[in-house]
Amino acid sequence: MMTPTNHLAQTPAPPYYVAIFSSKRTDGDRGYSSMAVRMEELAKTMPGYLGIESVRDDSGMGITVSYWQTAEDILHWKQNAEHLKAQESGKSTWYSEYAIRVAKVERAYVK
Amino acid sequence: MMTPTNHLAQTPAPPYYVAIFSSKRTDGDRGYSSMAVRMEELAKTMPGYLGIESVRDDSGMGITVSYWQTAEDILHWKQNAEHLKAQESGKSTWYSEYAIRVAKVERAYVK
Numbered sequence: 001m002m003t004p005t006n007h008l009a010q011t012p013a014p015p016y017y018v019a020i021f022s023s024k025r026t027d028g029d030r031g032y033s034s035m036a037v038r039m040e041e042l043a044k045t046m047p048g049y050l051g052i053e054s055v056r057d058d059s060g061m062g063i064t065v066s067y068w069q070t071a072e073d074i075l076h077w078k079q080n081a082e083h084l085k086a087q088e089s090g091k092s093t094w095y096s097e098y099a100i101r102v103a104k105v106e107r108a109y110v111k
Numbered sequence: 112m113m114t115p116t117n118h119l120a121q122t123p124a125p126p127y128y129v130a131i132f133s134s135k136r137t138d139g140d141r142g143y144s145s146m147a148v149r150m151e152e153l154a155k156t157m158p159g160y161l162g163i164e165s166v167r168d169d170s171g172m173g174i175t176v177s178y179w180q181t182a183e184d185i186l187h188w189k190q191n192a193e194h195l196k197a198q199e200s201g202k203s204t205w206y207s208e209y210a211i212r213v214a215k216v217e218r219a220y221v222k
Contacts, residue, residue, distance in 0.1 A: 007172075008133050008210050018214050020129065020176055022119050022164050053133050055166045055174045061118075063166045063174040065131055071217065091222060099119050099221045103129050103214035106182065110210045111202060 009051025009067055014105045016050055017068045019077075023090075023098035025060035032094045035086050042082060048073025067105070074102055120162025120178055125216045127161055128179045130188075134201075134209035136171035143205045146197050153193060159184025178216070185213055 025032065036054075043049055048069035056062030068074050077083060090098065136143065147165075154160055159180035167173035179185050188194060201209070 008135065008208055011210075011212075014212075018131065018212065020131065022176065024119065053172075053174060055168050055172050057166050057168050061164075061166050063164060063176060065133065065174060065176075095222065097119055097222055099122075099219065101122075101125075101129065101216045101220075102218040103216040105212045105214040107213040108210065109212075111206065111208055 007053075008110075009053050009065075011050050011067050011105075011108065014108055016105050017071050017074055018103050018105050019066045019068065019074050020101040020103065021062075021064040021066075021098065022101075023062050023064075023095045025056070025062065026094060026096050027060075030093055031089065035089065035094075039083060039086055042080065043077060046073065046077045046080065048076070071102060071104070118164075119221075120164050120176075122161050122178050122216075122219065125219055127216050128182050128185055129214050129216050130177045130179065130185050131212045131214065132173075132175040132177075132209065133212075134173050134175075134206045136167070136173065137205060137207050138171075141204055142200065146200065146205075150194060150197055153191065154188060157184065157188045157191065159187070182213060182215070 040052060043052060043066060050067035050069060052064065052066045054062070054064040151163060154163060154177060161178035161180060163175065163177045165173070165175040
């Protein structure tokens with residue numbers, strides 16, 4: 001259930017924006033894994049994309065954090081046609097629950 | 112390596128704040144698991160605490176997202192004496208790399 005991204009994102013100095021996607025998976029893959037890979041590839045081609053971090057554990061709990069230059073970039077990504085289709089399958093099939101939060105990064109510390 | 116929290120946080124309507132802690136663990140427990148449990152307990156007692164979501168996968172990559180009423184609440188939590196001690200061990204022992212981002216949540220969608 002891991003996504004291909006398994007390292008910390010390299011982001012510029014704040015301010016920038018973040019979309020925090022927290023979710024619990026239903027049982028069975030049902031196309032989820034290939035969609036997750038594809039959505040990550042697609043996000044990287046979108047305007048304002050800065051980076052992504054994604055973790056899911058064996059219980060099915062996951063957090064994906066994507067970083068963007070502006071709030072409008074996140075809205076644009078949300079409205080991408082292929083992404084909208086994935087969101088529909090997410091609601092109907094892949095996630096038992098989820099939350100998406102859009103936030104403005106004000107401070108950052110990196111080791 | 113899972114933390115005790117394994118469900119989505121219930122947060123109020125925005126605006127509120129979020130601290131996003133992304134990290135990679137070094138090998139071996141060396142006191143990490145008990146600290147993680149204790150820090151989550153402690154965070155819940157702090158002023159302005161709204162909720163927490165935490166995921167770590169078998170590769171050692173983890174994301175912990177904690178929600179707070181204000182940016183000052185996060186600063187106060189950062190400066191808690193017991194938390195400062197945990198931060199020191201985090202730097203010296205538990206994490207090969209990490210990033211902390213403080214952000215203001217502007218919009219939220221929940222299923």
